[in-house]
Amino acid sequence: MNAGGEQAPDGGHDFIVVGSGAAGLVGAISARLAGLRPLIIEKSDRWGGTTALSGGVLWIPANDAMMAEGVDDPIDRARAYLAGLLGPDANERERAKAEAFLDHAPAMARMLEGEGLKWVRNRDHPDYYPEVDGAGAGRTLEAAPIDGHRLGQRLATLRGVELNVPALTSDKFGPAVLAKTGIRPAMTGAGIMLRHYRDKLRGRKPLGSGRGLIASLMLIVDRLGIPVRLSTALADLTIERGAVTGIVVEHGGRRETLLAPAGVLLAAGGFAHNPALRRELQGFAETWSNASPEDQGDALVAARAIGADTELLDDCWWMPTLEVGPDTRALALGLRALPGSIVVDHHSKRYMDEARSYMATGRIMREHGAAEHRHWLIMDERFLSRHIFPDLSPPGARAAMMAGGTLKRGETIAELAAACGLDPATLSATVERFDGFARAGVDEDFRRGDTAYDRYWADPAHRPNPSLGLIERPPYWAAVLRPGDLGTNGGVKTDAAGRVLDGTDRPIEGLYAAGNGSGSPFRRSYPGAGATIGAAATYGFIAARHAAKRRVNAPSD
Structure with missing residues (x-):
């Protein structure tokens, strides 16, 4: 498809x-180091995407x-782990994508470290499916916190720059x-603050988590002289003789065509905030997504228009x-694992x-x-008074949630049930049964607290089970919990080189994809902390290096 517009x-x-x-940033860095001259375009007037809103960690086995540190993590262990997660019905292409991730993820991280990114390893974080053969711990990397002022003028357009939170x-x-x-x-808490x-007193802008990672990557982008165009939306892909040769963009009410003789990498996320696409592809439009607002499927629409095939479109990276508030959401991580809380249905x-992991519980x-x-x-x-949750602990936050009807309070469990529209007798029985499990230290219904992952987010000092605690001290509280997501995890169909495939499983020359806009190399599983960003960065790396070897697009034979 060739759209109209001024030729740039x-x-x-x-x-x-x-x-x-x-x-996108890792793809651009990889392309530049491989000899290409990349250009980054971003639809928003802020850069960083959903990564900037995330925990900013990457799952990299054998890193x-x-x-x-002398930690033995043979790649064959991770290979066995991913094979168990992919399942026996995975086809050759899907297994090859997982294998390519394992082959290239450590090299991708090594490349970024060579360019100045300082990695920190979380030594204790367990993989998300500890019962699967090959699961381990300590495979998660993240960027060390940095001073945002190192970005210079670029800092003003970082997504989330207005947040004033510790860099953890x-x-x-x-x-x-x-x-x-x-x-x-x-x-530990006092040291953090x-x-x-x-x-702050020294005039620094501490950036950690996703903002720290994305800022560290942008420092490399700027040092390598890679141009970035904000407020520039993808409108179409140009194709000649079966090969993608460039893109059509919209900026300031004008359209223009940008040439890309070495290729185009779609790294614009998924379609989490596009109700029409979610209704068409997933069967529902009511969502509670934590993805960036611009996550609307522009790249997916453009790729489908030129014949790209798709996969895994019905799934998400689920997150309770x-x-x-009406437009405010909070991730429920430790809330679910700490002693003194449970989740009940209607x-x-x-x-x-x-x-369990947020992927498993959300699904x-x-x-x-x-x-x-x-x-x-x-x-x-007791649960709320003993634990600190930025979105729930402050009295003002609770008052706002209560005013909006998403937080309820009761002096008894029966009163709480009535406030929530639940059956008082059933909720009382549910809490009483759980309290019995908490006293004994064994959840006879669902085995909560039995695995390394369950215990990671729990209270290690709590006995007899770090994840099971009594719910007995009034007043009692109930917060609405929804099956939110971190974004969609399906999109255009790709191969082990990151190439976008058409309906006959042939590569569309010159078109690549990485991240949430493409099918995950892990299919429907979430192997460990940072699997989304780890896969996204690795496939940005793989795709850019493949494009550099080709140099000039050519039609398929």
């Missing part, structure tokens, strides 16, 4: 990257940091939540999500191990009707 001159680029999240590494998330539970966690205020009953919630009916996170006063 070459402008010094030969490879175009659509999107400024991790997939160099593990090797340097992921191993500090749990201790920060537990800061009220003992001397050691309190000291002292460093934050010290940095609190409704904080029948007042538990239906899962609440402490179960969706399948159990949590989109159509309100499901509730039940807590007591």
Whole structure:
């Protein structure tokens, strides 16, 4: 398809990257280091995409940091793990994509480290399916926190720059939540806040998590002289003799064609905030997504228009999500695993191990009707007073949620049930049964607290089970919990080189995809902390290097 518009001159680029999240920035960096001249375009007036809103970690098995610390993580263990997650019905192409990830992920991280990105390894974070052969721990990397002022003028357009939060590494998330539970966690929490205020007093802008990662990548982009065009939306792909030769963009009410003789990398995310596409492809439009607002499927629409095939469109990276306000959501991580809380459905009953990975629990919630009916996170006063949740602990936040009807309070469980529209007798029986499990330390219904992952987000000082605690101290609280997501995890169909495939499984020459706009190399699984960004960055790396070897697009034979 060739759309109308003014033909733009070459402008010094030969490879175009659509999107400024991790997939896009790593793809552009990889392309430049391989000898190409990339250009990054971003639909928003802010750069960073959903990555900037995330925890900013990457799942990289057999990474160099593990090797340097003498941690033995043979790649065959990760291979066995992914094989178990992909399942016996995975086809040759799907297995090849997972294999390519394993082959290239450590090299991608090594390349970025060579360009100045400082990696920190979370030594303890377990994989998300500890029961599967080959599962391990410590495979998660993240960028060390940095001072945002190193970005210069670029800092002003970073997504989330207005947030004033401590720059944490992921191993500090749990201790920060537990800061009220003992001397050691309190000291950890105090240290976090002292460093934050010290940095502020010194005139620094501390950036951690997703903002820290994306800022570290942008520093490399700027140092390599890679141009970035904001407020520039993908409108169409140009194709000649079966090969993608460029893109049509919209900027300031005008259209122009940008040439890409070495290829185009679609790294613009998925379609989490496009109700029409979600209704068409997933069967529902009611969502509670935590993806960036611009995650609307522009790249998917453009690729489908030229014959790209698709896969896994009905799935998401699920994430249990609190409704904080009409347009405000909060991720429910430790809330589900810490002692003193449970999740019940609209029948007042538990239906899962609440402490499992967010992918597993979010999917179960969706399948159990949590989109159509309100499901509730039940807590007591001790739970809220002992733990720190930025979106729930402040009295003002609770008042706003109560005013909006997404947080309820009761002096008894029966009163709480009535406020939530639940059956008082059933909810009382559910809580009483769970309290019995908490006293014994064994969840006889769903085995909560049995796995390494369940215990990671729990309270290690709590006995007898770090994830099971009594719900007995009034007043009692209930917050609406929804099957939110971190974005969609299906999109255009790709091969192990990141090439977009057509309906006959042949590559569309010159067109690549990475990240949430393409089918995940892990199919419907979420192997470990940072699997989304790890896969996105790795396939940005793979695709750019493949494009560099080709140099000039040519039609398929």
